[in-house]
Amino acid sequence: MDAMKLVIVGAAGRMGRTLVRVVAETPGVRVSAAVERTGSIALGSDCGELAGAGHAGITITEDLDAALAGADGVIDFTAPAFSVALAALAARRGLVHVIGTTGLGPANEAAIGEAARGGARVVKSGNMSLGVNLLAVLVEQAARALGPDLFDIEILEMHHRHKVDAPSGTALLLGEAAATGRGVDLSEASVRVRDGHTGAREAGTIGFATLRGGSVIGEHSVVLAGEGERIELVHRAEDRAIFARGAVRAALWANAQAPGLYSMRDVLGLAR
Numbered sequence: 001m002d003a004m005k006l007v008i009v010g011a012a013g014r015m016g017r018t019l020v021r022v023v024a025e026t027p028g029v030r031v032s033a034a035v036e037r038t039g040s041i042a043l044g045s046d047c048g049e050l051a052g053a054g055h056a057g058i059t060i061t062e063d064l065d066a067a068l069a070g071a072d073g074v075i076d077f078t079a080p081a082f083s084v085a086l087a088a089l090a091a092r093r094g095l096v097h098v099i100g101t102t103g104l105g106p107a108n109e110a111a112i113g114e115a116a117r118g119g120a121r122v123v124k125s126g127n128m129s130l131g132v133n134l135l136a137v138l139v140e141q142a143a144r145a146l147g148p149d150l151f152d153i154e155i156l157e158m159h160h161r162h163k164v165d166a167p168s169g170t171a172l173l174l175g176e177a178a179a180t181g182r183g184v185d186l187s188e189a190s191v192r193v194r195d196g197h198t199g200a201r202e203a204g205t206i207g208f209a210t211l212r213g214g215s216v217i218g219e220h221s222v223v224l225a226g227e228g229e230r231i232e233l234v235h236r237a238e239d240r241a242i243f244a245r246g247a248v249r250a251a252l253w254a255n256a257q258a259p260g261l262y263s264m265r266d267v268l269g270l271a272r
């Protein structure tokens with residue numbers, strides 16, 4: 001069978017370069033085009049050379065339409081506005097669209113849902129790693145078992161100094177898992193910021209704390225704090241390749257699915 005032809009958008013980014021490397025070493029997939037934004041200094045470079053994967057013979061282009069023509073799917077770790085626009089294009093062409101971009105607002109999420117109903121096979125997750133998706137299952141179970149009266153839930157994350165959105169998509173994914181376990185709506189239970197005289201902690205809330213600095217790829221702790229005891233569930237990402245490998249696995253999986261919006265839990269068989 002022919003290898004699945006994948007377009008890497010944001011090909012010069014931290015994740016884009018990692019994806020070019022991982023696709024090159026994964027059987028069953030190949031990079032068919034690499035795209036960057038207008039004005040990027042990477043335009044015209046060979047995507048493999050830029051990624052440190054050797055010459056690929058594929059020049060990074062800004063011509064998205066030409067890149068998508070003839071492709072089977074697109075892997076997208078870029079920026080919210082671009083991911084939304086790309087979802088509509090992917091739907092029109094019936095492509096697989098793997099979205100790792102984080103910081104999507106409710107209107108972005110709605111537009112991506114619309115694109116999935118319009119014919120794209122979308123896999124979207126704030127974290128594409130096996131470890132974090134398994135952690136989310138454990139958090140959901142712990143939150144369900146321990147209940148809001150005896151245990152408080154706090155989610156702490158740290159990322160490199162270049163990250164532009166907070167809390168991280170992974171922290172929100174873990175918060176959603178905790179909220180699901182408790183049977184509450186995260187948007188009503190979450191406390192994103194604390195500053196000054198806040199008063200005592202409100203029972204049942206799910207708190208977030210964000211650290212930024214250096215080159216940290218991603219660390220997340222979910223703390224369940226009770227009277228006299230504390231449980232900490234922790235994930236430490238040591239290599240961006242874990243997200244890229246998850247994204248490629250998602251693309252191959254989605255290639256055999258009907259149009260729709262899927263999560264990494266569906267891909268990994270961890271769905272409820």
Ligand code: NAD
Pocket residue numbers: 009010011012013014015016035036037038040077078079082099100101102103125126127128129169243
């Ligand atoms: P980055 O800034 O290094 O790379 C983003 C790239 O996208 C840049 O090269 C930029 O030029 C490109 N881009 C932006 N707009 C574009 C457009 N209109 N057309 C083409 N290219 C465009 O960032 P990064 O660290 O690679 O992260 C990218 C995104 O992926 C962020 O939202 C980050 O939070 C997310 N992320 C998700 C996961 C996951 O597992 N879901 C893991 C890591 C990072």
